[in-house]
Amino acid sequence: MKISPYVFVAIAGASLTLSLAPFNWWWSAIIAMAALSATLNNSTTKQGFLLGWCFGSASFATGVSWVYIAIHDFGGTSTLLAVPMTAIFCIGLGLIPALFAYAYIRWIRAGIAGKTLGFAALWVLTEWLRGWLFTGFPWLYLGYGHLHTAMAGWSPVTGVYGISFWVALSGAAVAQCIVSPATKKRHGITTLGGCIILFGLGYSLQKQEWTSADDRAPLKIGAVQANISQDKKWAYTQYWATLEKYDHASETLWPTSDLVIWPEAAIPALYHNALSYFDYIAERAEANNSALITGVPTRTDDDMFNSVMVISGGDGIYHKQRLVPFGEYVPLGQYIRGLINFFDLPMSSFSRGGPNQNHLHVKGWQLAPSICYEIAYPDLIARSARNSDVLFTISNDAWFGNSIGPDQHMQMAQMRALENGRELIRVTGTGITAIVDHHGNIRTRIPSFIATTMQGEVHARNGSTPFTRFGSTPIIALCAMLAITAGLTRSGRRIKSG
Incomplete structure (x- = not known):
């Protein structure tokens, strides 16, 4: 036939x-x-x-x-x-x-x-x-x-x-x-x-x-994977439990980590609405001479951003540039919002961050940030990688569930590390949370879909690959x-x- x-x-x-x-x-x-x-x-x-x-x-x-x-x-x-x-x-x-x-x-x-x-x-x-x-x-x-x-x-x-x-x-x-x-x-x-x-x-x-190892001591990393399911993440009844979960999970990381990282939108509230909590956490970090970076929604005037910011041990804030249609903004929202629940998801009204944003600065290190599926954009990451010490990305892969999506997403992150000859830190809420070397190989990883923490270290790299320079x-x-x-x-x- x-x-x-x-x-x-x-x-x-x-x-x-x-x-x-x-x-x-x-x-x-x-x-x-x-x-x-x-x-x-x-x-x-x-x-x-x-x-x-x-x-x-x-x-x-x-x-x-x-x-x-x-x-x-x-x-x-x-x-x-x-x-x-x-x-x-x-x-x-x-x-x-x-x-x-x-x-x-x-x-x-x-x-x-x-x-x-x-x-x-x-x-x-x-x-x-x-x-x-x-x-x-x-x-x-x-x-x-x-x-x-x-x-x-x-x-x-x-x-x-x-x-x-x-x-x-x-x-x-x-x-x-x-x-x-x-x-x-x-x-x-x-x-x-x-x-x-x-x-x-x-x-x-x-x-x-293409790049060479820096002679600085490695940066000791601690990461929290809270494993909070997407259907509970933005529930008001889970708000205080979420804050407590990140606080307790970080307890064992502060004394042994130069930098503790929480994933994308770890705290389900706008930054200015959770200031007292962040002040408390900053004190905990500073008492152990540790830094903290977290993903958190922020607001500036009339714009709301999906952001990642340094809470202690440095400075810097990055607003996500490449937004997910229907997930982070709704095309033609004035016409289709309200038709079905999917068009009214929590935090689906973000604004785009501007181009050429600065790196995050932590303990003298330059971290090239990206959020969620921004890591899939080769040229965006190449531009950010210039003059950086390490690549850094946070994500909320709970949207993918237990599918092949997180594996595909991780593979793309590994390719970015290889393209730019930089080590990469990736922290997500449910997995895959890992540290990748400059050859694109996973060096440290924790299992997905469990609440746990990861500890490891990253090394700074000098120089640029041809792809980093020319994209x-x-x-x-x-x-x-x-x-x-x-x-x-x-x-x-x-x-x-x-």
């Missing part, structure tokens, strides 16, 4: 998730891209658009359908509404791969260069587009599956987009080797050989130390040049044939 090409690419798209955490079958992404490339190379533009839509919708359905947990379990939305809302979210995101497929067939697909280099370049450009369009959703990038392969050596040079390019190029080359006429298979084999060489070079790049600009510029060249080459062939 012959399988429909739409079903075929949907299966391929669904399998793409297997290349990422927690599965880490990195080769499945190459197979998925090979299947997409081979199918698009024998399709019309209209067919291609639908094929790309099937591929993208299926990949997001398997990769990010955990949004259902936020909508249903914690957003108070009925199953009858939560299921179609989740489906609309995944199908809507699938439109971006659909546009990729249409543009590829319409302007790029011609000759071996267009079908390999052009294919890969255009795919990366659409990943990049998805990272900022409508505030961005930089999830499920192909490159993340290579955090622990030889291709990880390229991360400090090209960032995750460069590795995504290699994955897409490898898939396109495999497709050419399988489905091309015998006389043209050698082109696919040559391209695949080039990909293998790049893979091998990754091993050499892994031995390159994604070089690889995006290269992909744009390759895509334009492929498009002009195709136009030239049309003119000649006409």
Whole structure:
């Protein structure tokens, strides 16, 4: 029985998730891209658009359908509404791969260069587009599956987009080797050989130390993971119990830690409404010569921010810049608030923090801060990493529940550490709470979904990786040049044939 090409690419798209955490079958992404490339190379533009839509919708359905947990379990939305809302979210995101497929067939697909280099370049450009369009959703990038392969050596040079390019190029080359006429298979084999060489070079790049260890003593870290479920977090009846929980959990950390960290929005109240509590906690920290950083909502005039601030032992406050649609702000809120509970979640009226905010200063250390899914933005973190000693991120992954979401989120945080050659501290309310070394490896971690504390240490790093200095600009510029060249080459062939 012959399988429909739409079903075929949907299966391929669904399998793409297997290349990422927690599965880490990195080769499945190459197979998925090979299947997409081979199918698009024998399709019309209209067919291609639908094929790309099937591929993208299926990949997001398997990769990010955990949004259902936020909508249903914690957003108070009925199953009858939560299921179609989740489906609309995944199908809507699938439109971006659909546009990729249409543009590829319409302007790029011609000759071996267009079908390999052009294919890969255009795919990366659409990943990049998805990272900022409508505030961005930089999830499920192909490159993340290579955090622990030889291709990880390229991360400090090209960032995750460069590795995504290699994955897409490898898939396109495999497709050419399988489905091309015998006389043209050698082109696919040559391209695949080039990909293998790049893979091998990754091993050499892994031995390159782009940053150097600072001679300061390590900073001793204590972190509190309170494991307060999202349905109880903002309940007024749980307010005092939450304050007491963080107070008691920190008791054993003050004497042995230079810095104690609480996660995103640890205290479920605006900072100025809990001043007496923070004054009390600051005294406890200072009595032990320890510092404290916590996530807490703040207000300035008419604006409310999702913030992280130094309570004692230093100074600094950071307001989150990249807000989660419907979670931290509601698009067209004046029209849709009140329709369903999900549009009226607690703390869903935040304002965006400004660009170029200062680092957090703690005991002479410069911490580059980010909050929650900001860690998924490569260039945002690269800019913040400059002149910093260590990367620092807090999150509330309780929204993901017991799904693959926290593993994906952690994998992206590890990639940021690797890209920038900096150690990273990550503290969350329910997990994954960990310390990551400058190679992207987890050095210290505590189990998820239990109330516990973590103790460890981080080391400052000097210098910058190429990615920290230049960000994604070089690889995006290269992909744009390759895509334009492929498009002009195709136009030239049309003119000649006409």
